[in-house]
Amino acid sequence: MPTPLLTLQGINKSFGPIDVLHDINLEVYPGEVLCLLGDNGAGKSTLIRLLSGVHKPTSGTITLAGKPAAFASPRDASNAGIATVHQFGGTFPLMSIGRSFFVGEEPKKGWGPFKTFDRKTANDIAVKAVRDLGITRITDGDRLVGGLSGGERQALAIARAVHFGASVLILDEPTAALGVKEAAHVLRIVLQARQKGIAVIFITHNVVHALTVGDHFAVLIKGAKAADFRKGDKTREEITDLMAGGEQMAELEAEIKSYMSSHPG
Amino acid sequence: MSDPSPKPSFGSLLRRPETGSFLGLAAVFLFFTVFGGSNFASLTGAASWLNVAASLGIIAIPIGLLMIAGELDISIGSMVPAGSMTCAIISGHFGLPIAVGVIAALCLGALVGLVNGMLVVRTAVPSFIVTLGTLFAVAGLTLGLSVLITGTTSVSIKAGPEAKFLLGHFIGGIYQVTILWWIAAAIFWGFVLHYSPYGNWILAMGGDKVSARNAGIPTERVTIFLFMCSSMSAAFVGLSQAILYNSAQVSAGQSYIFNAIISVVVGGVLLTGGYGSVVGIVLGTLTFAIVNQGIYYTPFDANWASLIIGVLLLVAVLMNNTFRRMALSYTPSRKVK
Ligand SMILES: Nc1ncnc2c1ncn2[C@@H]1O[C@H](COP(=O)(O)OP(=O)(O)OP(=O)(O)O)[C@@H](O)[C@H]1O
Ligand SMILES: [Mg+2]
Numbered sequence: 351m352p353t354p355l356l357t358l359q360g361i362n363k364s365f366g367p368i369d370v371l372h373d374i375n376l377e378v379y380p381g382e383v384l385c386l387l388g389d390n391g392a393g394k395s396t397l398i399r400l401l402s403g404v405h406k407p408t409s410g411t412i413t414l415a416g417k418p419a420a421f422a423s424p425r426d427a428s429n430a431g432i433a434t435v436h437q438f439g440g441t442f443p444l445m446s447i448g449r450s451f452f453v454g455e456e457p458k459k460g461w462g463p464f465k466t467f468d469r470k471t472a473n474d475i476a477v478k479a480v481r482d483l484g485i486t487r488i489t490d491g492d493r494l495v496g497g498l499s500g501g502e503r504q505a506l507a508i509a510r511a512v513h514f515g516a517s518v519l520i521l522d523e524p525t526a527a528l529g530v531k532e533a534a535h536v537l538r539i540v541l542q543a544r545q546k547g548i549a550v551i552f553i554t555h556n557v558v559h560a561l562t563v564g565d566h567f568a569v570l571i572k573g574a575k576a577a578d579f580r581k582g583d584k585t586r587e588e589i590t591d592l593m594a595g596g597e598q599m600a601e602l603e604a605e606i607k608s609y610m611s612s613h614p615g
Numbered sequence: 616m617s618d619p620s621p622k623p624s625f626g627s628l629l630r631r632p633e634t635g636s637f638l639g640l641a642a643v644f645l646f647f648t649v650f651g652g653s654n655f656a657s658l659t660g661a662a663s664w665l666n667v668a669a670s671l672g673i674i675a676i677p678i679g680l681l682m683i684a685g686e687l688d689i690s691i692g693s694m695v696p697a698g699s700m701t702c703a704i705i706s707g708h709f710g711l712p713i714a715v716g717v718i719a720a721l722c723l724g725a726l727v728g729l730v731n732g733m734l735v736v737r738t739a740v741p742s743f744i745v746t747l748g749t750l751f752a753v754a755g756l757t758l759g760l761s762v763l764i765t766g767t768t769s770v771s772i773k774a775g776p777e778a779k780f781l782l783g784h785f786i787g788g789i790y791q792v793t794i795l796w797w798i799a800a801a802i803f804w805g806f807v808l809h810y811s812p813y814g815n816w817i818l819a820m821g822g823d824k825v826s827a828r829n830a831g832i833p834t835e836r837v838t839i840f841l842f843m844c845s846s847m848s849a850a851f852v853g854l855s856q857a858i859l860y861n862s863a864q865v866s867a868g869q870s871y872i873f874n875a876i877i878s879v880v881v882g883g884v885l886l887t888g889g890y891g892s893v894v895g896i897v898l899g900t901l902t903f904a905i906v907n908q909g910i911y912y913t914p915f916d917a918n919w920a921s922l923i924i925g926v927l928l929l930v931a932v933l934m935n936n937t938f939r940r941m942a943l944s945y946t947p948s949r950k951v952k
Contacts, residue, residue: 429831
């Protein structure tokens with residue numbers, strides 16, 4: 351039995367009077383992809399924000415590599431090797447590709463107080479990282495991010511996380527804005543990271559994507575963990591129902607069908 | 616200078632925030648050379664607008680950086696007289712060494728900036744409102760304390776030769792030494808914004824504060840630091856004016872608010888943050904000062920200067936938008952594979 355890299359014990363999170371997460375227990379293993387599933391508003395993004403140092407849990411403990419991890423800021427989490435692509439944002443429209451890629455982790459050259467931002471290194475690494483993701487149209491690291499398409503910007507954010515995610519890589523709906531080919535590239539990147547022994551937490555609403563990369567699945571329903579199972583433990587239909595927040599998708603689909611047939615045109 | 620670029624190309628030129636402001640400066644300079652005649656372009660003429668530009672420019676650069684970071688500071692309008700009164704009261708009225716007055720004025724600037732920054736960071740109230748509050752609070756405090764302590768609203772100050780040499784003399788009899796301080800400030804801030812890694816933080820914060828924080832930037836500390844710098848710069852300008860003119864008045868700074876914002880915007884800084892350059896702000900300040908002073912060299916009535924500045928501001932904003940759109944859509948020869 352391998353030891354988990356990241357362990358969550360009894361995690362609760364509330365924003366003032368609003369309880370968002372209740373008593374979450376979760377284990378994330380190195381070299382595995384954990385798919386975090388659940389309906390809109392189930393608390394997935396909130397959960398990963400706790401892991402990336404954006405929020406602090408109201409109660410409960412997070413353990414990273416056997417040591418308790420209380421992240422005071424996103425910087426603490428990234429220093430601990432956790433890199434996150436948040437659901438929205440992560441790139442800066444009016445900055446160059448190279449600068450945007452290295453925000454907060456700027457490569458430096460020079461001496462003492464006169465250390466300068468190493469633009470050339472930044473651009474080279476950023477362009478290579480994005481091209482590795484399959485976005486070969488990007489060749490110039492000086493281009494402004496706002497001039498890229500939505501999917502290209504998403505790829506840039508993912509490339510950044512892959513570059514800095516030393517031990518844990520968290521992707522919050524990374525494929526939502528992507529075309530078929532770009533999404534496939536992201537899935538490939540996820541599998542590559544997994545092969546390197548990185549623990550990946552992957553949030554998606556897409557059953558196919560989840561089944562393609564997931565080793566281990568956790569489902570949140572209304573802020574509580576409703577299911578936690580490994581690949582092959584459940585059928586595709588069961589997973590789909592769980593992702594819909596426990597609703598019977600088959601029934602819903604039947605309803606849609608009968609609606610369509612009773613309202614022709 | 617937006618980026619130390621090795622090969623200037625059309626694309627890299629477009630991406631620079633100062634391209635538009637350079638064109639604006641050239642146009643304004645040409646206009647006043649034509650209508651202002653040889654007096655405008657003479658050394659004395661240049662001194663008149665350089666002197667105005669220098670004290671404005673020292674304030675405009677940190678204001679511009681705050682705007683790039685997505686904030687605004689209008690309390691500088693009170694910080695200029697507060698700085699000069701503090702220095703004058705301590706070193707003039709009480710007769711303490713000038714260094715004490717200078718340091719006290721700068722400390723007051725740091726304190727007001729700290730208050731501004733803390734309030735903005737902690738309350739999430741827009742910085743315009745926060746600094747509007749401190750604008751009035753500091754103005755009231757300056758007036759009240761000055762009258763309380765000295766019984767007047769204007770205090771004279773006699774600086775020694777060293778202080779005069781450093782902060783308050785005219786080079787060649789016409790150029791304020793403040794011009795050198797402005798150049799030093801421009802070099803310092805230019806390094807910070809465009810060459811040091813911290814410049815990246817400031818640009819990122821203005822682009823998307825949440826993402827910047829998520830990327831590990833200590834956004835709160837940077838915000839507070841920038842507010843402290845702008846207040847201290849205003850205090851510095853105030854105290855050096857007091858030393859230059861041997862006196863300080865309670866009300867002598869409100870015009871800096873709008874003038875600094877105009878200089879920054881004409882300099883190509885985006886009002887919504889995330890985009891701008893120090894060179895642009897310097898050029899914008901020069902443009903403003905040239906219009907402001909150049910009008911006296913033309914046959915036109917000085918009242919027309921405001922009209923020119925207003926039109927210039929609108930043109931600058933429109934031009935900035937166009938340049939930015941072009942910069943965003945610019946792709947270097949899309950290679951189709
Ligand atoms: N800062 C906050 N303050 C108050 N409530 C919040 C905050 N952040 C999230 N919530 C609430 O927590 C709940 C869960 O939000 P969260 O973003 O984690 O959902 P999600 O599972 O990521 O949904 P989606 O699939 O739509 O991205 C929502 O009801 C949301 O309104
Ligand atoms: Mg979410």
